[in-house]
Amino acid sequence: MSFQIPWDTFSWSPLFGGMLLGVSGLVLLAFNGRIAGISGIVGGLLKPRKSEFSWRLLFLSGMVIAGLTAPQFGFEYPDLSSLAPSISPMIAVLAGLLVGIGTRLANGCTSGHGICGMGRLSKRSIAATLIFMTAAFVTVFLRLHA
Template identity: 60%
Template structure:
């Protein structure tokens, strides 16, 4: 069995990098999802339209990709909306404490060689690896 290139992931990553670069070049804004969405929760005049369009584009691009033949990931059943809500709350608190999310730090911050983003991304990855290890080997 040979190595297969995950073309969808490769092209998706390229599109993420391109879109983040274009947003930064043409508007000076960072494409961190938590910052974009939090800007909608505390709107600033002149900052709402582009944020709404960004979120609509994020959602509609997945639907468009499915329509033109890309396979979407399997949706797993939710066993407890309570725990999903708690997880979402913890992610929100973590992004506030970490001053950004994986997209902001991992895509945009590392691309700008931000020391804080490099450290944050290393922490994200270490926790993800530990979580998978615990889930696969200890539970």
């Protein structure tokens, strides 16, 4: 039995998005010697060093501009209205704080460990990614089935 991709229903946006993430991480590492971990980039803006402020601001601005201009290039936003969570704002704030604490404990986030670190075959990043993905799977399972 062979696997065939149904090209007539294949969505190219995730493929191009993943390629852009990889290229942006590679360019930042090659030209600036920095890992494209978004939590670290944002954290560096909160306690800025003069020599690092501009590239961090440009990187984050590029992310926002790319997201806002994507429809002009034929990329459509997915309809996420059916995924709207039925939780209170207080639970959402608590969840955000827990994600922030986890990011701090892991010394990085999904972009830093999951994309850049695993791409560099970092053992620490592979372990961190396995742990936070397992925690995500368990959380979703408990949220939906418990």
